[in-house]
Amino acid sequence: MKSEKYKGVRYVETKNARYKNFKKKWRAALTVRGIRWQCCYLTEREAATGYDMRLIKYGLDPVNILKRKQ
Numbered sequence: 001m002k003s004e005k006y007k008g009v010r011y012v013e014t015k016n017a018r019y020k021n022f023k024k025k026w027r028a029a030l031t032v033r034g035i036r037w038q039c040c041y042l043t044e045r046e047a048a049t050g051y052d053m054r055l056i057k058y059g060l061d062p063v064n065i066l067k068r069k070q
Contacts, residue, residue, distance in 0.1 A: 006048035006064045012040065032058045 003009035003026075012027045024040035026047035031037070037054055041047040045065065052062035061067070 003044055003048070006044065006051070008051040009044060009047040009064075011044075028054070030054055032060070 001011045001013075003011070008030055009026060009028050012025055014022055024042055026041045026044050027038055028041065028047040028051040029036075029038035030051060032055075039047075039050055041050055048064035049066065052064050052066040055062050056066070
């Protein structure tokens, strides 16, 4: 299920019994210049912030929480 609020964020359900108790359910994923990045977070907001931080690291403008007000 994709996040309705934030770009690049989605909810992850694990069907594998091995990861059944895995607490980090929100995943942020991004591909920039052929480099794939993804990370899991506890909350949707944390995942959106992580996504924005990675965009900033690659010299791009953030699109979610850290975006500048105009």
